[in-house]
Amino acid sequence: MEENTYLEFKRQYTDNIKKEIVSFLNAGGGKIIIGVDDEGRVVGVEDLDDCMLRIINSVRGISPDAMSFVSVQPVVKAGKTCIEVVIEVGTNRPYYLRKAGMISRGVYMRIGPSCQPMSQESIMKMIEDYGVGHFEENRSLEQKLTFHTLNKKMAKMNMPFDRDILLNMRILDDVDQYTNLGLLLSDQNPFTTKAVYIQSSSQTDLDSRREFTGSLLKQLDDAFQYLSSYNKDHSYPQMALWEVLTNMFIHRDYTKRGSNYIYIYNDHMEFRSRGQLIDGISLETVRVGFSESRNRYLAEFFYHLQLTDSYGTGIHKILDGFDDDHEPLFVEVPGEFVVTLYNMHFSPNKKGREDNDNGEEKLLVYLKKHPFITRLKCEQVLDCGPTKSYRVLSRLVEKGKVKKIGNGRNTKYALKNER
CATH class of the missing domain: 3.30.565.60 (Heat Shock Protein 90)
Structure with missing residues (x-):
């Protein structure tokens, strides 16, 4: 088992782990196993609870909020307890270290088996994309x-x-x-x-x-x-x-x-x-x-x-x-x-x-022959777009000639003296 684009080993917890997490969030996701050295030898974790707490606190120092994309759990490998940190691809990229800010020393990307700071140009491109x-x-x-x-x-x-x-x-x-x-x-x-x-x-x-x-x-x-x-x-x-x-x-x-x-x-x-x-x-x-x-x-x-x-x-x-x-x-x-x-x-x-006829008379003629009219039908009658149909209907309502029935997509309009 070797380190690669999606896998990182850490013999023990260090503050640099937060950079690794950021790099995975900004790339394709990945996994960090704490308690395994660079050669892939399992050494285990001594103080499990303290180490897990420090990892969680590290994630809290990342912006935007990344807690929902990171899971921390104990695993047993070769009979020894290790910690597995699984990082999903973040949806609010770019992620960065809050204390450093969105600059090169705060934004990282996973490139092959290593974590690399992103250039300002790359950061701006990621902002534009995501x-x-x-x-x-x-x-x-x-x-x-x-x-x-x-x-x-x-x-x-x-x-x-x-x-x-x-x-x-x-x-x-x-x-x-x-x-x-x-x-x-x-x-x-x-x-x-x-x-x-x-x-x-x-x-x-x-x-x-x-x-x-x-x-x-x-x-x-x-x-x-x-x-x-x-x-x-x-x-x-x-x-x-x-x-x-x-x-x-x-x-x-x-x-x-x-x-x-x-x-x-x-x-x-x-x-x-x-x-x-x-x-x-x-x-x-x-x-x-x-x-x-x-x-x-x-x-x-x-x-x-x-x-x-x-x-x-x-x-x-x-x-x-x-x-x-x-x-x-x-x-x-x-x-x-x-x-x-x-x-x-x-x-x-x-x-x-659109036709410069205000359309009010056309709608009144239509409503004398039909019990109601919808906005879509109004557009068809006036041969216009939704803006004009809405304004013509609104004017008829304001003048007291037409009443509005319902709301949203089910809205209908009828003559004021009709049921």
Whole structure:
């Protein structure tokens, strides 16, 4: 029996065992047998209980929480008691030593029969591949951070800028190291937003370029001011511009490299955010206002600073500012989520857009012949998408002409005077 990619021997417990566990979590899983020397000779473990306790405490020093992926149990080999540590492949990679942080001396990978520190480039690649679900909570690779913008913003809100609130908001972790959420809110935030004004439909005719840098809070203010300079005639609802911007930052996938982009044309604005919709969310659920944030703690922080309202209200604020002829367009493309807002002072381009008839009369005619209508049937009657059908039905309910029956997928609509 020899050491290999999935098997490691340890004569006795040492602190280095936690590095081995991390390396297996980040690779293909494996097994550590304590009480066997490097030559494969069984020597056994003297103080079984103490050794097992120290191993368990070592696992507790790994982030993200890896306890459910590691089992520790006594085994008998060649008549001697040893300890077998079985490590499964972790689902929240990369794993790292909490005290060291997510840097080379804290992140390890199993390569052949040895445990090797990962390079910063390899760590970032693993975050991009596996780390979407917990990016905010991971320790920032950069710890020399300043928070001038955040401090000013919190002072205006009469909020203290101290250790307790930074811990509570998860800007600091439990060992006083900055998290990636802290990185996003810091003056050193590496993620940027780029804006381009294009005079004609050709993207080669570039009239103005801007790149917004620094804290997400600064980028939000700067980008909104920039957009407002192109909206002096109120071609777009200011609230819609604000909501689209905040959603770009809150829902962006920060494990993906590259910037968010804003393209400003004469007749529309296009907002391109890195990353696609998270699992379980579809374009249909987005259009009707269902929301689940990829960056939950960032969303909560924006809420506490009164930059956003509660989850799910933003989409309605975007839609409510436009008439049916200029209804915003939501599209998912490879690697990006795109929102298009149309200039209300331009005649709508009907190609590929929904019929500009508001559809209310069509639905009333249908309901006079049928006892009820579903949202899906409404889309068929109006030959439109779920967004327009939802809005037309909502208007009829508000006007008291139609009543809503049930909730969720079983929702139906009937004439108010019908049973």
